[in-house]
Amino acid sequence: MRICAYRGYATRRQALVSGRVLSNNSPGELRGSESLWHNLLNSYRQFETDEVPHASVALRFESQEHTVQTDAEGYYHAELPRIEQSDETWLTAEARCMVRGEELSATDEIVAPTSDAEFGVISDLDDTVIETNITSFLTAAKLTFIGNAKTRKPLEGVAALYASLQSGSAGRPVNPIFYASSSPWNLYDLLCEFMALNEIPHGPIFLRDWGIDRTKFIKARGHRDKLDRALKIIGDFPELPFVLVGDSGQQDAGLYAEAATLYPGRIKAIYIRDVDPATATHRDDQVREHIKTAAQHGVPMLLAPDSWAMARHAAELGLIPARKEAEVQVEVAKDQERPNPGAAAVAEALGIESLRAP
Template identity: 50%
Template sequence: MSSRLSLVRPMALVDAGRNGDSRDSGDFRSPLTLPPTRKPADRRGDDRKSLLRPVVSDRAVACCRPFLDLKSPLQQPVPSENSILRLLHRAAVSVEDAWDRARYRASAAVGRSRPRQIVAYQGYADRDGVWVGGRVLSDRPTGGPLDNDTWWNNLVNTWRRWESDEVPYAPVQVRFGGQFRELSADEEGYYHARFGFDRENIPDDRLSWLKATASAGSEGRQIVASHPVMITPANATCGIISDLDDTVIHTGITSLLLAAKLTFLENAKTRKPLDGVAKLYQALQRGHSAHPINPIFYISSSPWNLHDLLLDFLRLNEIPLGPLLLRDLGLDETKFIKEKGHGHKHRKALDLLAAFPQLPFVLIGDSGQEDPAIYAEIAAQLPHRIRAIYIRDVDPEFDTCRDTAVNRAKQLAEGHGVPMVLARTSMEISRHAESLGLLPMAALRDALPDSV
C-alpha cells in the first residue's frame, strides 16, 4: 500500500509541528514502559532482604521470546522499550504486508491489478553512467491541474495521490541510447536502471536533455512513458542542490493550519513560488554562460507520491527543471519509515557530491526545518566542495529559535571556510553569489526589486 496514511503526513506537514529537534535517530523511544512490581519478601528468610523481580505472565513471555531470544522466563528481565518497539514494528510490517496482499488479490480478482500508469522520474547522467527510476501503478493517470478546479477537486486529487495503487514486481523494460534493460519492480512498484553513457556529440556549453523509454504490461495492453535525462556539460561551473518546501514553493511551514490548507486544498496552479525564485534559479543555472549550463537537483522530504504535482509546479512557474529526489514512505523490515526525512536529504546530497567529483556545489534550503544543520554538516565533511550555503528565512519578522539554530549551523560551516547566508529575499542571495563570482555583477538588478 502506497499511502501509509496512518504513519505519515504529506509534503509540508512532515516535521511541520515539531518546534524542536527533528534530527533523525535510529533509537526509537516508546512512551510505554513496564514498571517493575515489588514481590513480597520471603517470610521464611530475612525480612530485610526483599526481592525486586518483574512480574510477567507466561503468555507475555511466550509472545516475546521469538524476538528477545528468551531461554527461560525467570532468566530474563522485563522487555526493554526498544524491544517492545521492535515487537510492535514487526507486527505493523506483518499487518501492512497482509493488507497489501489482500488488496492486490482483490484488485486482481476484478481486473484492476494490471499496469495502467508508469510514473517516469527525471533521470541524470553522472560519472558512472545514466540513472533512471520510476513507479508502476494500476491507477489511471489523472492529468494536470485545470483552471476551474475547486478546493474539492484538489482534495480528491490529493487523496488519489496518497491512495495510489502500485503493481508489485511488475516486469518493466527500459531503453536508452540503444541499450535495453529488463527489470522487475519491487514490492512497492518502484524500479531503477543504470546505463552506460558516451559523451560523444554532447554539447560542452549547455545542459542537454536526452530520453529513456520505459514500458510495462502485456502485449496489446502495453503502456509507455518517457524519462527525461539531464546531461551535465563538461564546462559546468557548479551544481545546485535545493530544497523545495519554503525554499522554492510557499508552504507556510510556520503555520500548521496554513500548511494543511496549501497541501490539501491547492494545486500546482494555485500554489505560489517564493518571490524571485524563478529568476534567481535561472541565473544560477546560467552562471556566466549564455545558456543553462549548471545542473540543479531538488532534494525534498516530500514523498514520491507528490512527484507529478511538484513537476507541474516547476513547469508552470518557469523554475528550471532538474531531477526531483524525493523519499519513499512506509514500513520495511528494518525501520518504520523507509527513508527518514532529513537523513534522506543528507545521504542524497553526499551521493550527488560523490557522483560529480569535479563540481563544487551551492546548497539552498530554509530555516523551517533541518536544512541549516544538514548543510553545515556536509560543509564540515567536504568544505572544499561547497561554495556557499543559502538559507531562506521563513519568519524574517521575528527573532525565533529557528534563527538560533541557523546561527549554530553558520558557526560550524564558516569554521570550515564555507559561507552560510540567512537570506530574507532572492536579491540578497543574488548579491552574495555575485560577490563569490557565481553570477555576473548585477545579474538580477533589472529583473528583481530589492524587496524580492
C-alpha cells in the same frame, strides 16, 4: 495504468533513472478554479496510489536495452552504463512495461552536465522554492492535501534566482539543478506542473515514499534522506563544486553544515531562506550556529530574507553576473504582488471561521 518516469541524471560513466509503475491513472490537469471537493479528490488520488509490484520494465538508453524489476511498491531504479558521450545537457531513456495485456511507455529525462558546467545546485523545495509555510500546520495541510499546482505560490524571485544560478557566467543553462525534498513521491506530478507554470528551471526531483496507510507513512527516514541524497550527488560529480539551498523552517542548515565538513573544498556557498524574516526566532539562532560550523571549513553560509539577498551574495562570489542581481530584485517585487495563499485560504478551504480575517 501508467509509468510515472522520474527525472534522473547522468555522470560520465552511467545514467541513473527511476520511476514507478501504477495501475491508476494520473489525476489529470488541475485548475485553480476547481471546487474544494475536486481538489480533495485529486489529492486523494495522488496519495492513494495502486502500485504494480514485480513488473518487468525495459529501459532503452543509448542504443542499449536493459530490463529491471519493480519492487514491492512499484518503483524501479537502474544505473545504465554510458557508451556515448554527448554535448547535450539532457538525455532520454525510454521505459516500457506490459501490464495485464496493456503496453505502457514513458520517457525518463536525464540531465547530463557537460564540461561547460561551473557548479551544480542542490535545493530543497518546501519553503525554499514553493511557499508551504510549513511552520504553520494548517497552511501546510491545506497546500499539501487540498491545493494544486495553480493555487500554490513560489517564493518571491525564485525563478529568476535559479535561472541565474543555472546559467552562471556562461549565459546559458549549463549548471545542473537538483531538487531534494521531504515531500512524498505522490506529489511528483504536481511539483513538476508547479515548476513549469512558474518557469522555475527543471531538474531531477528526489522525494520520499509516503502513503495513506500506516506502513508507508512511517517508512521514510525524514530529513536525513535529503543529506544522504545531496552527498550522493556531490560524490557522483567529483569534478563539480556545489551550491546548497534550503530554509530555516526545517533542518537544512544543520544538514548542509555537515556536508560542508565532509566536502569543505566542494561547497561554494550555502543559502538558507529565512521562513519568517520579520521575526527573530530560536530557529535563527540555530542557523547562526551552523553558519559558524560551515565557516570553520571555509564555506560561506548565508541566512537570507529573500531571493534578492541570495542573488546579491552570489554575485559577490562571482557565481552569477552582477547584472543578474537586478533581475532577481525586479522579480522579487513582482512576485510580492501575487496573491498569497495564507491562513485565509486555509480557513476558506477547511471552513474554519476562527481563522478568517475580520
